[in-house]
Amino acid sequence: MKVIHCVTGLALVGTMAFAGALGESAKSFGIKAIPESTSELLKYIDQGDDPITASKIELGKMLYFDPRLSRSNLISCNTCHNLALGGADAVPAAIGHKWTMNPAHLNSPTVYNSVLSEVQFWDGRSPHLEDQAQGPIQAGPEMAAPKELVVERINSIPQYVEMFKSTYGPDVKIDFERIASVIGVFERTLVTPSRFDDYLNGQSDALNKAEKDGLKLFLDKGCAACHNGMALGGTMQPFQVAKQYKFANLGGFTGDENGMVKTPTLRNITETAPYFHNGAIWKLTDAVKEMGSTQLGITINDKEAASIATFLGTLEGRKPQIIYPILPPMGDKTPKPTFD
Structure with missing residues (x-):
């Protein structure tokens, strides 16, 4: 993972007072920067029972991209959480097994920076990524693969067996939980520091005046009441606080x-458009205005939005370089795909 070194030159001293005050104001709302150093970042992302190592990252990446974890051999984790599309899928509702739309019309959230969230899934039912990874694989409208099928498939592919042994030891049990866990290890590394982090970390010229004005408005309007922390989100909050969301009935x-x-x-x-849990709004400024109405009970005009x-836009992060893996060939006893 890249470590971004931010150096503030002497020529910036004249702008530091304003930059510092606005940055400190953002921090006072609970907004946190992604740390510059890898060692500090690891304190946030490497707290699971399955510590991050290079071999786990590579194995987890292969499984993340492998569609053979699905019943049909067609759908991988990357299908709905496409790392080339901001970690999402660019459609309103997730599409899974047999071209099935999510029955609650739920939009696929980005996998980038998901490790920084306190909970996973729209209803917060999973506490961490290793647990979350088990759900979509088994879910009927998603990858539709029972645990037993996934375990049989992976254990029937000799290269995967050797990789698990070299990564976890010769006596490793390659069960469903272990498979999901190593996928989670890979996902924990998908952190994307941005110019906003550079700014909070002391690089006063990382944002221009228009961007700083937008940050001040973001804080003044109350957006940071929910969008705070290192993820600028990721916690469970009441929805439709001031007014009903205009597309509340879509998906139910x-x-x-x-x-x-x-x-x-x-x-x-x-x-990562479209926005909201049901992917009903495509334009970012429209989403901003809707949040003002629904959550804050205020009108945000076009100029403010x-x-x-x-x-x-300053939250567009620097993505880790991901090289698409060459996946190992199936064994003679690898279960064949089914489409029922």
């Missing part, structure tokens, strides 16, 4: 048992 999703919905990360938000969107 109402959140968890308490009506709480996971706040989506704003990182790379300019790359454009200014906030200008700031949101």
